[in-house]
Amino acid sequence: AQKITQTQPGMFVQEKEAVTLDCTYDTSDPSYGLFWYKQPSSGEMIFLIYQGSYDQQNATEGRYSLNFQKARKSANLVISASQLGDSAMYFCAMREISNDYKLSFGAGTTVTVRA
Amino acid sequence: DAGVIQSPRHEVTEMGQEVTLRCKPISGHDYLFWYRQTMMRGLELLIYFNNNVPIDDSGMPEDRFSAKMPNASFSTLKIQPSEPRDSAVYFCASSFRGQDQPQHFGDGTRLSIL
Numbered sequence: 001a002q003k004i005t006q007t008q009p010g011m012f013v014q015e016k017e018a019v020t021l022d023c024t025y026d027t028s029d030p031s032y033g034l035f036w037y038k039q040p041s042s043g044e045m046i047f048l049i050y051q052g053s054y055d056q057q058n059a060t061e062g063r064y065s066l067n068f069q070k071a072r073k074s075a076n077l078v079i080s081a082s083q084l085g086d087s088a089m090y091f092c093a094m095r096e097i098s099n100d101y102k103l104s105f106g107a108g109t110t111v112t113v114r115a
Numbered sequence: 116d117a118g119v120i121q122s123p124r125h126e127v128t129e130m131g132q133e134v135t136l137r138c139k140p141i142s143g144h145d146y147l148f149w150y151r152q153t154m155m156r157g158l159e160l161l162i163y164f165n166n167n168v169p170i171d172d173s174g175m176p177e178d179r180f181s182a183k184m185p186n187a188s189f190s191t192l193k194i195q196p197s198e199p200r201d202s203a204v205y206f207c208a209s210s211f212r213g214q215d216q217p218q219h220f221g222d223g224t225r226l227s228i229l
Contacts, residue, residue: 033214043204045220052215091158095214100170101146103218105158 003027004092006106013082014114020067021077021109023092029053033095034075035103036064040088048090051075079111087113117141121207121221129229133195136224139188140209148218149182149192150206158206164190165212197228 005024013019025034034051051059051066059066067076079086092106120139128134140147148163162172167184175182179198184190194201204225208218 029214031214033216035217037220043225044222045206045208047217047219050215050217095216095218097214100165101210101212101214101216102148102160102163102171107157 003104004094004106006092006109008109009107010110010112012112012114013079013086015084016081018078018080019082019086019111021079021090021092021111022074023076023106024072024074025092025094025104026073027094027096027098029096029098031097034066034068035093035095036066036075036077037091037093038086038088039091039108040085045091049077082111082113084113084115087111119207119209119219119221121205121224123224124222125225125227127227127229128197130198131196132228133193134197134201134226134228136192136205136207136226138190138192138207138221140190140207141219142188143211144209144219145212146210146218147184147190148208148210149190150208150220151203152206152223153203161192199228202226202228 032053036048038046049061049064063080065078089108091108093103122137149161152158161174162182164184182192204223206223208220210216210218
Protein backbone atom coordinates (compact mmCIF):
# COMPACT_ATOMS: atom_id res chain seq x y z
CA ALA A 1 0.00 0.00 0.00
CA GLN A 2 1.14 3.50 -0.76
CA LYS A 3 2.41 5.26 2.33
CA ILE A 4 2.31 8.73 0.78
CA THR A 5 -0.25 9.86 -1.77
CA GLN A 6 -0.03 13.05 -3.75
CA THR A 7 -3.05 13.20 -6.02
CA GLN A 8 -2.16 16.32 -8.00
CA PRO A 9 0.38 15.58 -10.72
CA GLY A 10 0.53 19.21 -11.82
CA MET A 11 -0.79 22.62 -10.81
CA PHE A 12 -0.73 26.13 -12.18
CA VAL A 13 -0.79 29.16 -9.92
CA GLN A 14 -0.72 32.86 -10.60
CA GLU A 15 2.20 34.83 -9.22
CA LYS A 16 1.47 36.31 -5.76
CA GLU A 17 -1.36 33.87 -5.12
CA ALA A 18 -1.33 31.00 -2.64
CA VAL A 19 -1.31 27.35 -3.64
CA THR A 20 -2.09 24.23 -1.62
CA LEU A 21 -0.43 20.91 -2.41
CA ASP A 22 -2.22 17.85 -1.11
CA CYS A 23 -0.57 15.00 0.75
CA THR A 24 -2.14 12.08 2.56
CA TYR A 25 -0.24 9.38 4.37
CA ASP A 26 -0.72 5.97 5.86
CA THR A 27 1.00 4.73 9.02
CA SER A 28 0.21 2.87 12.18
CA ASP A 29 3.21 4.27 14.05
CA PRO A 30 2.21 6.49 16.98
CA SER A 31 5.10 8.83 16.21
CA TYR A 32 6.32 9.88 12.79
CA GLY A 33 7.66 12.84 10.86
CA LEU A 34 6.35 14.48 7.72
CA PHE A 35 8.56 16.41 5.32
CA TRP A 36 8.23 18.44 2.16
CA TYR A 37 10.99 18.76 -0.40
CA LYS A 38 11.31 21.00 -3.43
CA GLN A 39 13.04 19.90 -6.62
CA PRO A 40 13.54 22.72 -9.12
CA SER A 41 14.42 22.06 -12.72
CA SER A 42 18.12 22.24 -11.81
CA GLY A 43 17.57 18.93 -10.03
CA GLU A 44 18.62 19.35 -6.42
CA MET A 45 16.33 18.19 -3.59
CA ILE A 46 15.75 20.95 -1.08
CA PHE A 47 14.25 20.31 2.34
CA LEU A 48 11.47 22.83 3.00
CA ILE A 49 9.51 22.04 6.14
CA TYR A 50 8.94 19.43 8.82
CA GLN A 51 5.86 18.48 10.86
CA GLY A 52 6.02 16.10 13.79
CA SER A 53 3.08 13.88 14.50
CA TYR A 54 2.85 15.17 18.07
CA ASP A 55 3.27 18.82 17.20
CA GLN A 56 0.28 20.80 18.41
CA GLN A 57 0.78 23.62 15.97
CA ASN A 58 1.10 23.60 12.21
CA ALA A 59 4.67 24.09 11.03
CA THR A 60 5.64 27.29 9.26
CA GLU A 61 8.83 28.32 7.47
CA GLY A 62 8.66 31.69 5.79
CA ARG A 63 6.13 31.45 2.97
CA TYR A 64 5.66 27.72 3.55
CA SER A 65 3.16 26.35 6.00
CA LEU A 66 1.76 22.93 6.67
CA ASN A 67 -1.94 22.28 7.11
CA PHE A 68 -1.67 19.21 9.34
CA GLN A 69 -4.85 17.26 10.02
CA LYS A 70 -3.80 14.22 11.97
CA ALA A 71 -7.19 12.53 12.15
CA ARG A 72 -7.51 12.74 8.39
CA LYS A 73 -3.86 11.78 7.91
CA SER A 74 -3.17 14.73 5.70
CA ALA A 75 -0.27 17.16 5.62
CA ASN A 76 -0.91 19.71 2.90
CA LEU A 77 1.73 22.25 1.98
CA VAL A 78 0.63 25.83 1.51
CA ILE A 79 2.86 28.22 -0.40
CA SER A 80 1.76 31.80 0.07
CA ALA A 81 2.51 34.71 -2.27
CA SER A 82 3.85 32.46 -5.02
CA GLN A 83 6.94 33.55 -6.88
CA LEU A 84 8.27 32.48 -10.25
CA GLY A 85 11.09 30.70 -8.43
CA ASP A 86 8.57 28.44 -6.74
CA SER A 87 8.06 26.59 -10.02
CA ALA A 88 9.32 23.10 -9.21
CA MET A 89 8.35 19.56 -8.29
CA TYR A 90 7.28 19.17 -4.67
CA PHE A 91 7.53 15.91 -2.78
CA CYS A 92 5.81 14.92 0.43
CA ALA A 93 7.64 12.32 2.53
CA MET A 94 7.26 10.48 5.83
CA ARG A 95 9.79 9.02 8.23
CA GLU A 96 8.77 6.28 10.71
CA ILE A 97 10.55 4.28 13.34
CA SER A 98 8.93 1.10 12.03
CA ASN A 99 10.57 1.80 8.66
CA ASP A 100 13.95 2.35 10.31
CA TYR A 101 13.83 6.06 9.58
CA LYS A 102 13.78 5.60 5.83
CA LEU A 103 11.84 8.23 3.93
CA SER A 104 8.72 7.18 2.05
CA PHE A 105 8.13 9.62 -0.80
CA GLY A 106 5.03 10.55 -2.72
CA ALA A 107 5.02 10.76 -6.50
CA GLY A 108 5.33 14.54 -6.41
CA THR A 109 3.35 17.53 -7.66
CA THR A 110 4.67 19.87 -10.32
CA VAL A 111 3.89 23.50 -9.65
CA THR A 112 4.13 26.09 -12.38
CA VAL A 113 3.88 29.73 -11.38
CA ARG A 114 2.56 32.06 -14.08
CA ALA A 115 3.52 35.73 -14.27
CA ASP B 116 28.17 24.50 6.72
CA ALA B 117 29.07 22.04 4.00
CA GLY B 118 26.19 20.00 2.74
CA VAL B 119 26.29 16.55 1.20
CA ILE B 120 28.90 16.54 -1.54
CA GLN B 121 28.59 14.28 -4.53
CA SER B 122 30.96 13.75 -7.41
CA PRO B 123 30.98 13.80 -10.31
CA ARG B 124 28.02 16.06 -11.12
CA HIS B 125 27.74 14.60 -14.58
CA GLU B 126 29.06 11.37 -16.04
CA VAL B 127 28.78 10.17 -19.58
CA THR B 128 30.28 6.81 -20.40
CA GLU B 129 29.87 3.91 -22.73
CA MET B 130 28.00 0.76 -21.98
CA GLY B 131 30.14 -1.84 -20.27
CA GLN B 132 32.35 0.63 -18.45
CA GLU B 133 32.67 0.77 -14.69
CA VAL B 134 31.10 3.81 -13.05
CA THR B 135 31.91 5.02 -9.55
CA LEU B 136 29.82 7.67 -7.83
CA ARG B 137 31.12 9.33 -4.69
CA CYS B 138 29.49 10.90 -1.69
CA LYS B 139 30.67 12.81 1.34
CA PRO B 140 27.88 13.05 3.93
CA ILE B 141 27.37 15.84 6.40
CA SER B 142 29.73 15.41 9.31
CA GLY B 143 28.13 13.67 12.27
CA HIS B 144 25.22 12.18 10.41
CA ASP B 145 24.42 8.58 11.30
CA TYR B 146 22.58 7.58 8.16
CA LEU B 147 23.55 7.63 4.52
CA PHE B 148 21.18 6.85 1.68
CA TRP B 149 21.65 6.27 -2.04
CA TYR B 150 18.70 7.01 -4.34
CA ARG B 151 18.08 6.78 -8.05
CA GLN B 152 15.61 9.03 -9.84
CA THR B 153 14.13 8.43 -13.29
CA MET B 154 11.06 9.74 -15.05
CA MET B 155 9.57 6.28 -15.24
CA ARG B 156 10.17 5.08 -11.70
CA GLY B 157 10.49 8.27 -9.71
CA LEU B 158 12.74 8.32 -6.66
CA GLU B 159 13.93 4.87 -5.56
CA LEU B 160 15.96 4.02 -2.48
CA LEU B 161 18.83 1.76 -3.51
CA ILE B 162 20.68 1.17 -0.24
CA TYR B 163 21.26 2.81 3.09
CA PHE B 164 23.88 2.70 5.81
CA ASN B 165 23.68 3.26 9.54
CA ASN B 166 27.01 4.10 11.17
CA ASN B 167 28.82 2.91 8.04
CA VAL B 168 27.11 -0.48 8.07
CA PRO B 169 24.85 -1.41 5.13
CA ILE B 170 21.40 -2.06 6.53
CA ASP B 171 19.16 -2.67 3.55
CA ASP B 172 20.28 -3.14 -0.04
CA SER B 173 17.00 -4.59 -1.29
CA GLY B 174 16.61 -1.65 -3.64
CA MET B 175 19.81 -2.38 -5.52
CA PRO B 176 18.56 -3.45 -8.91
CA GLU B 177 21.16 -6.07 -9.77
CA ASP B 178 24.49 -7.53 -8.76
CA ARG B 179 26.08 -5.02 -11.10
CA PHE B 180 25.43 -2.44 -8.40
CA SER B 181 27.49 -2.29 -5.23
CA ALA B 182 27.96 0.30 -2.50
CA LYS B 183 30.49 0.78 0.23
CA MET B 184 31.02 3.09 3.15
CA PRO B 185 34.59 2.57 4.36
CA ASN B 186 34.34 5.39 6.90
CA ALA B 187 31.92 7.96 8.24
CA SER B 188 32.87 10.59 5.69
CA PHE B 189 32.84 8.69 2.41
CA SER B 190 30.66 6.35 0.40
CA THR B 191 30.75 5.01 -3.13
CA LEU B 192 28.16 3.52 -5.44
CA LYS B 193 29.65 1.42 -8.20
CA ILE B 194 28.06 0.04 -11.35
CA GLN B 195 30.00 -2.62 -13.21
CA PRO B 196 29.34 -3.22 -16.04
CA SER B 197 27.11 -0.25 -16.80
CA GLU B 198 24.11 -0.47 -19.14
CA PRO B 199 22.03 2.22 -20.88
CA ARG B 200 19.08 1.53 -18.56
CA ASP B 201 21.24 2.66 -15.64
CA SER B 202 21.01 6.22 -16.97
CA ALA B 203 19.43 8.29 -14.20
CA VAL B 204 20.16 10.88 -11.55
CA TYR B 205 21.75 9.33 -8.48
CA PHE B 206 21.37 11.10 -5.16
CA CYS B 207 23.18 10.62 -1.92
CA ALA B 208 21.52 11.85 1.27
CA SER B 209 22.48 11.83 4.92
CA SER B 210 20.74 12.47 8.20
CA PHE B 211 20.78 12.07 11.93
CA ARG B 212 18.80 9.25 13.45
CA GLY B 213 15.18 10.06 14.34
CA GLN B 214 11.83 10.52 12.69
CA ASP B 215 12.13 14.28 13.15
CA GLN B 216 15.39 14.51 11.24
CA PRO B 217 15.29 15.55 7.58
CA GLN B 218 17.47 13.84 5.05
CA HIS B 219 19.80 16.29 3.36
CA PHE B 220 20.48 15.57 -0.28
CA GLY B 221 23.52 16.15 -2.41
CA ASP B 222 23.12 17.82 -5.78
CA GLY B 223 23.06 14.44 -7.51
CA THR B 224 25.07 12.80 -10.26
CA ARG B 225 23.47 12.82 -13.68
CA LEU B 226 24.61 9.56 -15.27
CA SER B 227 24.28 8.82 -18.97
CA ILE B 228 25.28 5.43 -20.33
CA LEU B 229 25.59 5.39 -24.10
